[in-house]
Amino acid sequence: MAKNTTYKGYTKLAERIARNTHFTCEEVDALLHMYEVAGGGARWDGNKFRDAMHGLLGLTEETLMEGVYQVFDTDQDGSVGPEEFVVCMSVFLRGNLDELIEYCFSVYDHNGDGHVSKDEMAQLLKAAVVNVPPGEEQDEVLKDLVEVLLKRMDLNHDGKLNFEEYRTAVLAEPLLLEVLGPCLPEAQARERFLSTFLDTYGNKAQI
Structure with missing residues (x-):
């Protein structure tokens, strides 16, 4: 995928990651440096990951950020390592539609059971339902919204x-x-x- 994976001077890790992402070696090297600076040399736990993604890209929605963290933690060891970070950022920032579809569904499928239930859909949509019309309850509005989405997307009519x-x-x-x-x-x-x-984390910035 990467256009250039043969720069001299880059680590073997950067070269290997570049071959399997949408980043060049130079970009991978910068992202690895960013990871090290943000984490103080340690692997990122959930709090560090959320702080970093908020600061770097403005992501704040707590319910969804937990799902994003789980997707980035590809080996499910409770932390996000440097290679996991860069590989997932490749999809996150430059993924094609098929990659983004797989990524987003993985975030929504929080428990990894292969589907998103009505209750899970309502929980995910709760943050979007802020202004509830007078006389209506948020739960009822969410229920109606979920039914509208399922009517359009639930092709086998199994309610998920x-x-x-x-x-x-x-x-x-x-x-x-x-x-x-x-x-x-x-x-x-x-x-x-x-x-x-x-410019911030690349080789020139590190000199």
Whole structure:
């Protein structure tokens, strides 16, 4: 995927990661440096991860951030290591639609059972339902919203959303990618990060 994985002077880790991501060796090296600086040389636990993603990309929604953290922690050891961070950032920042579909569904499928139930959908959408019309309860509004989404996306009518149903819906209408809540950085934050991280953490910044 990477355009250049042969720069001399980069670590073997950077070269190996670059071969399997959308980053160049130079970019991987900068991201590894960023990880080390932000973590003080230690692996990132959940609190450090949330603080870093908030500071770097403006992600704040607590319920979804727990799911994002679990996806980044690919070996499920309770922390996010440097390689996990860079590989997931590749999808996070430059992933194609298929990669983003898999990523977002993994965030929404918080318990990893292969589907998102009605209750899970309601929990994910709760942060989006802020202004409830007079005389209505939030739970009722959430229930109605979940039913609308299932009517459109639940192709086998089993009352829950599986990966293939979600993928089919998003391929037909990409705007549905984050239908259950924002688990990707906003475009402006993403572009700002991509345009500045090399200058901040790259080789020239380390001299």
